[in-house]
Every structure is written in C-alpha cells, then in structure tokens.
Amino acid sequence: MLLAAELLAALGHETRLAIFRLLVEAGPQGRYPNELSEALGLPPTTLSFHLAHLNRVGLIRRHKEGRYLRYAAAYETMDELLAFLTQNCCGGVACLSGAATRPNEELPQTTSPAPQGA
Amino acid sequence: MLLAAELLAALGHETRLAIFRLLVEAGPQGRYPNELSEALGLPPTTLSFHLAHLNRVGLIRRHKEGRYLRYAAAYETMDELLAFLTQNCCGGVACLSGAATRPNEELPQTTSPAPQGA
DNA sequence: TCAATACTTCAACAATAATGGAAATATGGA
DNA sequence: TCCATATTTCCATTATTGTTGAAGTATTGA
Numbered sequence: 001m002l003l004a005a006e007l008l009a010a011l012g013h014e015t016r017l018a019i020f021r022l023l024v025e026a027g028p029q030g031r032y033p034n035e036l037s038e039a040l041g042l043p044p045t046t047l048s049f050h051l052a053h054l055n056r057v058g059l060i061r062r063h064k065e066g067r068y069l070r071y072a073a074a075y076e077t078m079d080e081l082l083a084f085l086t087q088n089c090c091g092g093v094a095c096l097s098g099a100a101t102r103p104n105e106e107l108p109q110t111t112s113p114a115p116q117g118a
Numbered sequence: 119m120l121l122a123a124e125l126l127a128a129l130g131h132e133t134r135l136a137i138f139r140l141l142v143e144a145g146p147q148g149r150y151p152n153e154l155s156e157a158l159g160l161p162p163t164t165l166s167f168h169l170a171h172l173n174r175v176g177l178i179r180r181h182k183e184g185r186y187l188r189y190a191a192a193y194e195t196m197d198e199l200l201a202f203l204t205q206n207c208c209g210g211v212a213c214l215s216g217a218a219t220r221p222n223e224e225l226p227q228t229t230s231p232a233p234q235g236a
Numbered sequence: 237t238c239a240a241t242a243c244t245t246c247a248a249c250a251a252t253a254a255t256g257g258a259a260a261t262a263t264g265g266a
Numbered sequence: 267t268c269c270a271t272a273t274t275t276c277c278a279t280t281a282t283t284g285t286t287g288a289a290g291t292a293t294t295g296a
C-alpha cells in the first residue's frame with residue numbers, strides 16, 4: 001500500500017531529497033554510498049541513516065554487490081506518488097500546468113454564505 | 119523561490135495532507151476552518167497550527183471575509199512542485215508513468231566496477 | 237457598548253527525528 | 267589467517283515538530 005504522506009515526508013528533507021535526486025540521475029544502476037557521502041559532504045553515519053529511511057519507505061532500493069553496496073532509485077514508487085498527487089490531490093480540479101489559468105469549470109460553486117456553528 | 123523540500127515536508131504529514139486535499143477538492147473558493155475542523159475531527163488549535171504551516175510555505179492562502187476566514191488551495195504552488203518533481207527529479211530519467219516499463223534508454227550505462235576510496 | 241462567535245496565538249509539554257562518534261559486521265586481498 | 271576497507275548499527279544528545287488548553291483578538295448583532 002502506498003502511504004503518500006510517508007513518501008512525501010521522506011522527500012521533505014533537504015538531505016534526503018538531494019540523495020534521491022542523485023540516485024534518480026544515476027539511473028537504474030544507482031550509486032555507491034561513498035560516492036554519495038563525498039558528493040554531499042555527509043559523514044557516513046548520517047548518510048546511512050537517510051538511505052535507510054528512503055529504503056524503508058520504498059523510494060530507493062539496495063543491492064549488495066560483493067564487498068560493496070549500491071543504492072538505486074525506485075522509479076515505480078515515485079511514479080505512484082506522482083500519480084497520487086495528480087489524481088487524488090488534483091484530479092477533478094486540475095492543479096496540473098494550466099490550472100491557475102483555467103479555474104474550476106466543473107465545480108459546484110456552492111458559495112455557501114457562512115459556516116454553520118460547529 | 120520554491121523550496122521543494124519545504125513543500126514536500128508540509129504535505130508529508132497525514133493531517134496536513136488531508137487538509138490540503140479537502141481544500142483542493144473545495145476549489146478556488148476554499149473552505150472555512152470550522153468545516154475542516156469538523157470534517158477531520160480536529161480541535162481548532164491543532165487545525166490552526168497546520169493551516170498556518172501550509173499557509174506559510176505557500177500551499178494554501180487565507181482570505182479574510184468579514185467575521186470569517188477562508189482557506190483555499192494555492193494551485194500554482196502545487197503546479198510548481200509537480201513540475202519540480204517531474205523535471206528536476208525525474209526529467210532525463212523519466213520516472214513518470216511508464217518509466218518502470220521503459221528503463222533507461224538514454225542512459226550512459228557506466229557500469230563502473232567499484233568505488234574509488236573516499 | 238456588551239456578549240457571542242470564530243479563530244488565532246501563546247505556552248508548556250510530549251513525541252519524533254536528526255546528527256555523528258564509537259563499535260560491530262562483512263568482504264576480499266595479502 | 268589477518269588486515270584494510272566499506273558501511274552499518276548502536277547509542278547518546280540535540281533539535282525540531284506536533285498537540286492542546288487557556289487566553290487573546292476581531293467582528294457582528296443585540
């Protein structure tokens with residue numbers, strides 16, 4: 001099951017977002033932790049913590065390769081997240097490009113005058 | 119300036135995501151806090167805290183309307199976020215629908231053998 | 237002007253997440 | 267087998283977030 005908030009929270013951290021982007025750019029073969037560690041100037045423990053987090057929620061995957069490890073982006077998960085954001089969050093209201101200029105055509109336009117006391 | 123991680127973090131919370139979705143569904147005219155409070159079963163202080171957060175990062179907007187307030191989704195911000203996620207995160211690697219079935223055609227395929235010591 | 241309402245800000249506390257050093261684990265080469 | 271290397275897990279500490287009652291602010295209607 002996809003827990004959107006969990007994925008969003010995982011990406012909602014400067015460092016993890018940077019890690020994820022590096023992995024996405026790296027393609028399906030991914031990258032080695034020491035490369036990431038160097039690229040981002042992070043101590044290995046901190047990096048490991050964030051890699052574990054991204055891995056746990058399914059945004060990246062870990063491959064053991066003899067003595068080394070490799071992490072790669074899990075594109076399908078990102079797909080699902082984007083699909084969720086467009087369909088469940090914006091579907092029916094179109095917050096995709098153009099939404100701002102094409103305001104609610106199919107909306108009820110309830111124009112309710114005021115709240116009715118809780 | 120768009121701080122993607124900030125927006126993602128804002129949406130990366132069950133309650134805030136729920137609030138945001140309600141506002142997106144509500145259309146440009148938005149909703150009154152008491153409606154949201156009731157719909158989500160949240161005490162007004164908690165709701166207010168999360169509304170303030172979403173408002174601060176620019177995902178929703180607040181309109182004062184005489185005695186009442188109204189919050190509405192800021193579609194353009196969501197647009198920008200989705201654009202960022204597709205372009206800067208997945209652009210060039212296509213993690214949009216179909217990515218999983220259409221693996222890296224244009225990728226370097228470096229197949230580097232191992233990391234060179236940090 | 238006073239009271240009621242709608243909501244916020246304040247403040248205190250609880251819970252959760254992030255950081256990074258030290259120790260543990262695993263692998264491969266000498 | 268022993269050592270070096272890569273990376274993790276453990277653990278303590280710090281920092282950040284979330285929750286909610288109480289008090290404050292603004293607006294309208296009586």
